[in-house]
Amino acid sequence: MTSIRATNLTKRYGRTAAVADLSFAVEPGRVTGFLGPNGAGKSTTMRMLLGLDRPSDGSALVDGKPYQEWKHPLRKVGALLDAKAVHGGRSARNHLLAIAQSNAIPARRVEEVLETVGLREVARRRIGGFSLGMSQRLGIAAALLGDPETVIFDEPVNGLDPDGILWIRTFMRGLAAEGRAVFVSSHLMSEMAQTADHLVVIGKGRLIADTSVREFIGRSSQGYVRVRSPRLPEVAELVRVGELHPDHLRVTAMTPLEIGTLAARAGLPLEELTFVQPSLEAAYMELTKDSLEFSA
Amino acid sequence: MIDIIRSEWTKIRSVRSTVWTLAITALLMVGLGALLSGSAASSAEGPIDPVSATRISLNGIMLASMATATLGVLVISSEYRTGGIRTTLMAVPRRLKLLAGKIIVFTAVALAVSMAASLASFLIGQAILDGAALGDPGTVRAVTGTGLYLTACGLFGLALGALIRHTPGAIVSAVALILVLPPLTNGLPGRWGQVVRDHFTSNAGMELPFPSDANQLGPWSGFGVYLAWIAVVLVVAAVLMRRRDA
Numbered sequence: 001m002t003s004i005r006a007t008n009l010t011k012r013y014g015r016t017a018a019v020a021d022l023s024f025a026v027e028p029g030r031v032t033g034f035l036g037p038n039g040a041g042k043s044t045t046m047r048m049l050l051g052l053d054r055p056s057d058g059s060a061l062v063d064g065k066p067y068q069e070w071k072h073p074l075r076k077v078g079a080l081l082d083a084k085a086v087h088g089g090r091s092a093r094n095h096l097l098a099i100a101q102s103n104a105i106p107a108r109r110v111e112e113v114l115e116t117v118g119l120r121e122v123a124r125r126r127i128g129g130f131s132l133g134m135s136q137r138l139g140i141a142a143a144l145l146g147d148p149e150t151v152i153f154d155e156p157v158n159g160l161d162p163d164g165i166l167w168i169r170t171f172m173r174g175l176a177a178e179g180r181a182v183f184v185s186s187h188l189m190s191e192m193a194q195t196a197d198h199l200v201v202i203g204k205g206r207l208i209a210d211t212s213v214r215e216f217i218g219r220s221s222q223g224y225v226r227v228r229s230p231r232l233p234e235v236a237e238l239v240r241v242g243e244l245h246p247d248h249l250r251v252t253a254m255t256p257l258e259i260g261t262l263a264a265r266a267g268l269p270l271e272e273l274t275f276v277q278p279s280l281e282a283a284y285m286e287l288t289k290d291s292l293e294f295s296a
Numbered sequence: 297m298i299d300i301i302r303s304e305w306t307k308i309r310s311v312r313s314t315v316w317t318l319a320i321t322a323l324l325m326v327g328l329g330a331l332l333s334g335s336a337a338s339s340a341e342g343p344i345d346p347v348s349a350t351r352i353s354l355n356g357i358m359l360a361s362m363a364t365a366t367l368g369v370l371v372i373s374s375e376y377r378t379g380g381i382r383t384t385l386m387a388v389p390r391r392l393k394l395l396a397g398k399i400i401v402f403t404a405v406a407l408a409v410s411m412a413a414s415l416a417s418f419l420i421g422q423a424i425l426d427g428a429a430l431g432d433p434g435t436v437r438a439v440t441g442t443g444l445y446l447t448a449c450g451l452f453g454l455a456l457g458a459l460i461r462h463t464p465g466a467i468v469s470a471v472a473l474i475l476v477l478p479p480l481t482n483g484l485p486g487r488w489g490q491v492v493r494d495h496f497t498s499n500a501g502m503e504l505p506f507p508s509d510a511n512q513l514g515p516w517s518g519f520g521v522y523l524a525w526i527a528v529v530l531v532v533a534a535v536l537m538r539r540r541d542a
């Protein structure tokens with residue numbers, strides 16, 4: 001029941017590989033977040049999945065077949081890559097109608113998706129004058145035309161205001177709840193944490209993690225225990241594995257109980273003994289720090 | 297295929313540049329034809345022979361061909377400019393089918409408008425000049441040939457648009473290949489010079505509406521040669537379109 005499967009997918013531009021030996025799967029009924037820093041190769045991967053760019057190596061299959069081999073691909077996969085990449089001279093309705101006709105989708109469906117994304121009122125307006133939020137909705141309407149089992153969105157919330165972000169997030173959750181496979185890219189972990197069930201993390205075109213969101217947080221937990229004491233140097237001496245900072249000690253290899261017990265035996269007073277859970281963003285930064293294209 | 301044709305028809309009819317370029321085609325044909333007929337009528341000493349009269353009334357052909365070529369270019373290049381080509385290719389990933397759909401729809405639209413414009417400029421021109429009638433020998437060929445030539449120029453534009461994917465670049469190439477370079481071949485010396493001149497794009501293509509004594513190709517073989525030029529560019533464009541990333 002896998003809806004998208006990439007196997008050893010590779011894209012080289014000249015000597016550099018934008019995507020290198022990437023394998024992952026997207027399953028129905030959940031939101032799969034495709035995460036990576038700028039330039040990681042997310043858009044390139046999506047273009048290969050959609051038959052727009054030719055892989056240098058490896059394969060990308062939609063329901064077991066390359067995208068190009070589906071007679072009416074929009075009934076399989078709906079995608080929004082770049083909301084502003086449309087001919088501004090057309091009305092929203094004509095834009096959608098042309099797309100629908102190419103896949104033998106009835107014209108009535110155009111009205112339905114316009115209604116779904118809330119653009120019915122402006123259906124006759126030229127789309128060149130649409131705001132980013134409206135363009136985004138139009139792109140989503142186009143993606144939904146064929147009532148596809150799989151949807152692909154490339155950074156759909158980029159540049160949107162909080163209302164727009166919330167709308168899209170809720171919308172994607174809804175699509176997954178209907179049993180569709182939702183594959184959505186982002187370069188923000190915080191964004192994905194609230195939307196995705198599953199994560200495919202890449203950096204410099206390579207797979208870094210393919211895991212559930214919960215597992216990701218757990219596995220990358222560079223959590224530590226923060227210890228404060230009026231006699232901090234002595235505590236540090238005692239614990240030995242800690243990292244001494246001016247006002248506190250940071251211990252990663254011991255639990256608070258172990259540290260507390262040690263201190264109690266030695267009769268050292270403790271002012272603070274806290275386990276610090278890493279934020280998701282921090283976990284993600286930690287994971288991808290080696291694969292940033294441009295480091296500060 | 298019928299789905300693709302429907303879709304391309306919706307696209308071509310729903311942008312203003314189509315209406316504009318087609319209106320300009322018709323206007324240039326009819327307007328220039330009437331203008332030149334008028335000035336010929338007032339300066340002529342005696343009656344004008346049918347061949348010259350036909351030619352004068354259809355003299356808008358040179359400029360009108362640039363309008364159809366521009367529309368042909370835009371049919372494809374505007375999708376690359378806006379990035380809409382990706383939406384199109386997601387809907388129709390078979391690129392050759394897409395190209396075929398565009399060619400069919402464009403040819404139908406361009407042919408209808410070009411034929412109508414050609415006939416109208418002939419009729420209006422002759423109303424002013426009173427020099428030729430449709431029954432005169434070669435007149436029907438000149439009128440339909442003008443429509444066919446204008447359509448072919450549009451296809452030349454479309455082929456260049458698909459090859460170059462960049463609007464200004466494709467339009468400049470079309471102007472160069474259809475208008476600027478052909479007369480320059482006049483300077484070529486010798487027998488091979490003559491062959492090149494006779495066969496060079498619009499030198500050959502214009503044989504259909506207006507055969508010249510200097511060109512050794514006949515009307516239809518001349519037009520055939522012009523279509524061969526277009527076909528070659530189309531084939532190269534098609535091969536590249538299949539291979540290139542969108």
Ligand SMILES: Nc1ncnc2c1ncn2[C@@H]1O[C@H](COP(=O)(O)OP(=O)(O)OP(=O)(O)O)[C@@H](O)[C@H]1O
Pocket residue numbers: 013018036037038039040041042043044045187
């Ligand atoms: N057509 C191309 N020619 C050459 N290099 C390219 C091309 N397209 C992408 N690249 C390079 O491939 C790498 C991956 O780009 P891609 O756009 O896929 O990244 P991304 O993860 O989508 O980034 P972002 O978050 O900025 O959108 C980048 O280094 C980019 O410069």
Ligand SMILES: [Mg+2]
Pocket residue numbers: 042043044154
């Ligand atoms: Mg991107």
